[in-house]
Amino acid sequence: MKNNDLKHKIQRGLYNYFLFFTLVAFLVSCTTMLFVSVMANTLNIELTKDNMEASAKLTFLNVIVLSVLFFIIDTVRRKLTTEKITKQIADAAKKIVQGDFSVRISTVNNLSADEKFNEIIDCFNKMAEELAGVETLRTDFVANVSHEMKTPLAIMQNYGTLLQAPGLSEEKRMEYAKGVADGSRRLADMMTNILKLNRLEKQQIYPKTEEYDLGEQLCNCLLNYERVWEDKNIEIETDIADDVKVNTDEELLFLVWNNLFSNAFKFTPKGGKVAVELKATEQYVVVKVKDNGCGISPEVGAHIFEKFYQGDTSHATQGNGLGLALVKRVVDILQGELGVESSLGKGSTFVVKFWRI
């Protein structure tokens, strides 16, 4: 391989030199002949075979010396301005191919180097940065999914072992069976959310626009939580504008309300309050889901839309940290805006705004 490389290099060098040499020889010969003939004419010198032969030899020697000299200068110049940089780029690209996304190339300050090299280097560095980000996301995602799967699996295993004990009372049997059922439901919920998020991220779901009554959808979705608010004795306050027709994807928006309501009820203690508000103008609608629960600190708030992030671990078993990531993704797809106002211990308000048409 190395021998082949060397052979190839020598061949390329000779090819370049002869190309250069022929061009220079041709130019120098033409100029010299012109010069000699003009001089002979003006000075009335007769051109004999001898003096022609001597000057031809001298010219030939000159051409060879000059062309070799230029060739060397040009090779060194190319080595410094082009080959060094292209080698750096090629080496860095090889590292990327091998999976090392930490590689970066420093920009060239060499005045004689082509400015385009810096453009290529900039693009290359950005590409490496993006690839490194995607790789981190991928590995984090796999780590998170495995971690999230372990807990319910361990719980189900425990309950399964307990269920095998002979002579269990009916009450215990029911309790352990419920444990297995809860664990499997949690796993199934997580898988459903991962699949939804995956489809949304790959943009396999495109908004299906249809006209429907947004207030009605909010009320129906809220009613799904009737048992929860009754159990926790949570007060419900609604301020939902009538007859707000929107032209958007009903199924996708259902995901948003469902996750926001489920969080509001989850993070609001017994005897608390959850309020839902819908306001609309000709152009846009604003939905607010407000609770007076535990609230979110600024440190937690900075991460709540990240996949698998759970700020409040006391409710960790009731979720998997994917809800708000889904909400954010849907709002982005619908080109809406999502905001949250919250203060620790006082409650949170999630605000969703999107265009009506």
Ligand code: ADP
């Ligand atoms: P999960 O609810 O499964 O933990 P989410 O993605 O829905 O996951 O929420 C992420 C985190 O955001 C929660 O763990 C919690 O810390 C915080 N959070 C979301 N909604 C509320 C809320 N209404 N009140 C307080 N904290 C909230």
